[in-house]
Amino acid sequence: MPSSEAPAVTPVPTKAPSPGGPKAVPGPRPIEGRSPWALAWERLRHDRVAIGSALVIVLVALMAICAPLIALATGHGPDKTFPLTGLTPAGLPRPPSATFLLGTDDLGRDLLVRVAYGAQISLLVGVAATGLAVAIGVVIGLVSGYFAGAVDSLLARVMDIVLSFPLLLFAIALVVIVGPSLLVTIFVIAFFSWAPVGRVVRGQTMALKEREFVEAARALGARASRVMFVEILPNITAPILVYATLLVPASIAFEATLSFLGLGIVPPTPDWGSMLAEAVGYYQVAWWFLVFPGGALVATTLAFNLLGDAVRDALDPRAGAIFGVRVEAGAKEA
């Protein structure tokens, strides 16, 4: 039921001249016009899972922002090794203690500080790769859907080809040539993530461009770019938003996988994936080395996935009843 049933002007004027209702008893609420976004926000605000996962994400973000402060407070730099205090006499990592709250790693570095700095990389890659992928996907999807014909068949074919690239092997191949780095990681993830966004946007655009408001805009002489970005785009932000929320955890997980294989973030930089790769040789004697970076990684991706689900449910209440049908949103293979 669209919000058009209640004209947006009603609330203020009707309330003022009607002082009849007794103040103590809450009378019938004045009819209020609420946009679909306001309705979704209202639903999201009362969703305990959404609030909880948003809190976790805020916490991780705070940890990332405050990483230098944590380093300052503990006096342990992210790459600084403490061979005397941070390692046992046998040269093994030390368990969590008052000086090293989460223990140390194989080189005697403070895990707490490194996990906090790792949050920076994970969030940066997750958000940057998603932003880039969504930007490319939206532009290509809009163009492809709006201009049918040759342009569309060409772009649709390009999307097919990108979707046929074996993601991980191609990432491996690329890294051999250009060498692993943060930028390469972001570009690889974005390059392989825009095509599904493009498909969704293309489909929606094709459906919307036949609608009256688009015809009206065209009749008024709007240019193609205006019709695409001002008329059509605002109407498809909901699916894009849902997809983006689910693309962030997929990107974070894929970055961790690449770094774990030694193809993403290069070692001295603190990163959850490469920390886990370092932990492989030591988890038998140092559980904290495996559990803390791994826990941070799962907590972050889980929180984003839960939030993405909640956003989808809030924007499309019907999806709630058949929870999880549209799994294609969470880009696989991470």
Place this chain on the structure above:
Amino acid sequence: MAFTRFFVRRILQGAIVLFVISVVVFVMYFVAPHNVARLIAGRQATPATVADVARRLGLNRPVIDQYWHWLWGLLHGNLGYSFYSSEPVTSLIASRAPVTISLAVGAAIIWLLIGVGAGTLAARRPRSLADRALTAAALVFYSMPAFLLGLLLLFLLFFKLRLAGVDLFPGSGYVGLSTNPASWAWHLILPWVSLALVTATTYERLTRGALLDVLGEDYIRTARAKGLSERRVVYVHGLRSALAPVTTQFGIDLGTLLGGAIVVENVFGLPGLGALAVSSVTNEDLPVIIGLVMLASAFLVAANIVVDAIYALLDPRVRAH
């Protein structure tokens, strides 16, 4: 016939996709600022040696020539020779493939069983405790990269159990199926489970959603009304049509399975294609990497064609597009 035409067209499209991928990969390698001849000749080689190596490998010829030569070889089942060991790439791949196939096939069977089973269970009692527990578990595993689950399984089921004196699972290694089937399965259980659990979650949610939808249909009510047993209604009438989205997903996942297998092989020290890929990266062994990329792409394209063909067989409307 419409279906044959559709099928031929899909195969042609697939061939074009593979052709484009091969050009991209080839250009990436041989046009990128990257001196292959120096790589092979070694760091200490004199310029004369480097030039000699380049001539021997045909690297001084135009890129088009080189590409043609490579494509010609590919069409004849020859992917070139490893820079590192000089072995044919095809035989390197063939020697490693059984491990990856064992891992992939086993994992696929397990994730289908777990995923569809759990999804059916959840759909039969929606909003029950079991349903909620399964949904929660699915989300946790879905959020977990396969390598992390593998590490945790190694830690808990291999290391902790061994500490407790129970030597239940081997930590790494591979035994051929023909050598000792029991030992083969034994060594693969943990890798199978790590790969299967992270994928099964998608199937649990797909099956649950689709089955819930289907169970609300009129023909299910009819089936119940004519007195069929609940089991027959759910498993025969309901599940059959609920499995259509599962089939699509399975095709997609089969195509990308190689990627997941690479990661898991790495965690468990299995000498499969994944290990080959990672070691080729260290050795900068370009022909092997190109071969693996082409193999994986072919796999992906073939899986997509099979899914489309199944869909076309099931639904005649698809053929028209």
